[in-house]
Amino acid sequence: MTPDVPPTDGPGGSPQWEQMLRAMLGPAADDAIREMREMGVDPAAMAAASGLPADPVALQQALAQVQQMLASAGDETVNWQMAHDLARQQAAIGGDPALSPGRVKEVRDALSVAELWLDAATDLPPAVGTSHAWSRAEWVEATLPAWRTLTEPVASSLATALADALGPAMGEMGGAFPGVSPAGGLGGDPAQLLRGLGSAVFGLQVGQAAGTLAREVFGTTDIGLPLLERPVPALVAANVDAFAEGLDAPVEEVRLYLALREAAASRLFAHVPWLRAHLLDAVAEYARGIAIDVDHLEAAVSAIDPTDPAALQEALSGGVFAPQTTPAQQAALARLEHALALVEGWVDEVATTAAAPHLPHAAPLREMVRRRRAAGGPAEQTFASLVGLELRPRRLRDAATVWAHLTSTRDVAGRDAVWEHPDLVPTPQDLDDPAGFDARRQAEVDESADLDRALAQILGDGEPDGATGTAGTTDDATDDEGTSGAPTS
Structure with missing residues (x-):
């Protein structure tokens, strides 16, 4: 909605919002204002709704702060x-x-x-x-x-x-979004x-x-x-x-x-x-x-009333630009x-x-x-x-319960030793069942030992006879029942 009487204390009696846009956009201001009006956006209403100061000096100060804010960012992702x-x-x-x-x-x-x-x-x-x-x-x-x-x-x-x-x-x-003039940074x-x-x-x-x-x-x-x-x-x-x-x-x-x-x-x-x-x-x-969900972004932006400062603030705070997880x-x-x-x-x-x-x-x-x-x-x-x-x-x-359990079962030194490697620290399953921590770790040790024995057997079977001896050539190669300890082919 256009204000009944827009501020007209700028040079030549033009509205303050127009003076602001000209200061920001320079020669491109006329085109920008025309395009905004063709899109159904009234710059005067936006200026009034955003709470821009009517005083020319305060307005120039606010403009300078905006220009400094944009110019000071440089190439930094975060200012x-x-x-x-x-x-x-x-x-x-x-x-x-x-x-x-x-x-x-x-x-x-x-x-x-x-x-x-x-x-x-x-x-x-x-x-x-x-x-x-x-x-x-x-x-x-x-x-x-x-x-x-x-x-x-x-x-x-x-x-x-x-x-x-x-x-x-x-x-x-x-060119619909001309930037701040080079003098502005x-x-x-x-x-x-x-x-x-x-x-x-x-x-x-x-x-x-x-x-x-x-x-x-x-x-x-x-x-x-x-x-x-x-x-x-x-x-x-x-x-x-x-x-x-x-x-x-x-x-x-x-x-x-x-x-x-x-x-x-x-x-x-x-x-x-x-x-x-x-x-x-x-x-x-x-x-x-x-x-970013582009469809969601476009839908959200189209739903925002540009004359509503609260909606714009909510958008910038992350509601509109929230990333997908x-x-x-x-x-x-x-x-x-x-x-x-x-x-x-x-x-x-x-x-x-x-x-x-x-x-x-x-x-x-x-x-x-x-x-x-x-x-x-x-x-x-x-x-x-x-x-x-x-x-x-x-x-x-x-987590505190798990650490207390480890203190009681392993004492202080054993508890703190768990921090030596990320693979040793409690898992989410340990947080579900702190009392089962030691049993699960022992099961992992046993499983690893079984794997080591299986690998040793495979590697031992695959070595040539000259490296391990031929079955039956020594007493050490015979098991308790008198049969060869090496498999026959």
């Missing part, structure tokens, strides 16, 4: 400068003061005590490096490189799939404009999620994936204190329990060399299989979910075992953390809607 800036802004919501020396000492002392208690609960030694007490902004700066590793494979595959799906249609439209290539928009959207999503997580996480291992290339324990002091509010346990006890979990996970990632790559490879394998991707997600459960279950068991002799509220704290991880948070939900990855260990309790 990382935008992600960084937004993450810092989100992390600062509600305040994020620098930690005083006293607060830093409280956190580091808790992590030091946690390391001492863990020595009795695991054979894995402490991670090498200095522990950290961080503000939320410091957590963002330290972990953003890991988000790059995690999200770029998915963003790249999705961008390629979208380009393949929309490329032919955009080629047919040709982009040429007139529609595909380049699409890549810039995609990069900006991913930058916004990642920045929003990372910044929101910065207000929720306790350390660097809360989501099960290693967020530091060289793991060392760290705690976000403000988030620990916020979690302790309303609990029956003293804040000092809560801090110690969370320090135990963080230090235990850091030990695991530091001393199980294959684990980090295993988790990240599952994410990359999922990304390689991304495909193939069987291969489902398998990769299942492996990732299983690995996350094993990590969380081990940390849960080890940290609580270490805490039990010292912290009166160890059991209720364990349950609180379990429920928190099972429910997830808004940032995790954002990543799930963006790339389909849910970083929640659904079988945490089953």
Whole structure:
């Protein structure tokens, strides 16, 4: 619907939306406006519905921000400068003061005590490096490189799939989508404009999620994936204190329990060399299989009202561009979910075992953390809607039961030795039946021994007589019943 009186305070009395389009599109604006009207789209209605500022100065500022957003993406799949800036802004919501020396000492002392208690609960030694007490902004700066590793494979595959799906249609439209003028930083290539928009959207999503997580996480291992290339324990002091509010346990006890979990996970990632790559490879394998349902995409786009900002926002957030999930991707997600459960279950068991002799509220704290991880948070939900990855260990309790069973049957050293190779760790079947773990492993050993004997017999029978001796030539070749031990032909 066209506004009754469009703003006409631009040069020559032309509407503000028209001035905006001319500033963005240059000489191509007249053709673009005409084509939009021929398609039944009223630019004035779109401008009014989108909430564009009527003030000329504010409008120019908004336009400059859009141009900068598109131009700053460059060739990056994700606009990382935008992600960084937004993450810092989100992390600062509600305040994020620098930690005083006293607060830093409280956190580091808790992590030091946690390391001492863990020595009795695991054979894995402490991670090498200095522990950290961080503000939320410091957590963002330290972990953003890991988000790059995690999200770029998915963003790249999705961008390629979208380009393949929309490329032919955009080629047919040709000049209908002139880009921002060269002065604005982009040429007139529609595909380049699409890549810039995609990069900006991913930058916004990642920045929003990372910044929101910065207000929720306790350390660097809360989501099960290693967020530091060289793991060392760290705690976000403000988030620990916020979690302790309303609990029956003293804040000092809560801090110690969370320090135990963080230090235990850091030990695991530091001393199980294959684990980090295993988790990240599952994410990359999922990304390689991304495909777009072109028919669904076209139907969804045609159903969107371009004058409805809420519908457009929903489309950009992943509802319209949601990738299909193939069987291969489902398998990769299942492996990732299983690995996350094993990590969380081990940390849960080890940290609580270490805490039990010292912290009166160890059991209720364990349950609180379990429920928190099972429910997830808004940032995790954002990543799930963006790339389909849910970083929640659904079988945490089953995995913790398996590790407790191994502690009772193999002691601490035997339990932790299971991490030496990915083929040794508990399987989904072990999570279904923890008590049968040892019986299944023994059956695998017996089966392997039977196979070795069968191969030895085949290889022995196939060797020439000169290598093994001729049947009946020695007493050693005769069995207890006096018959030849070698088969006759």
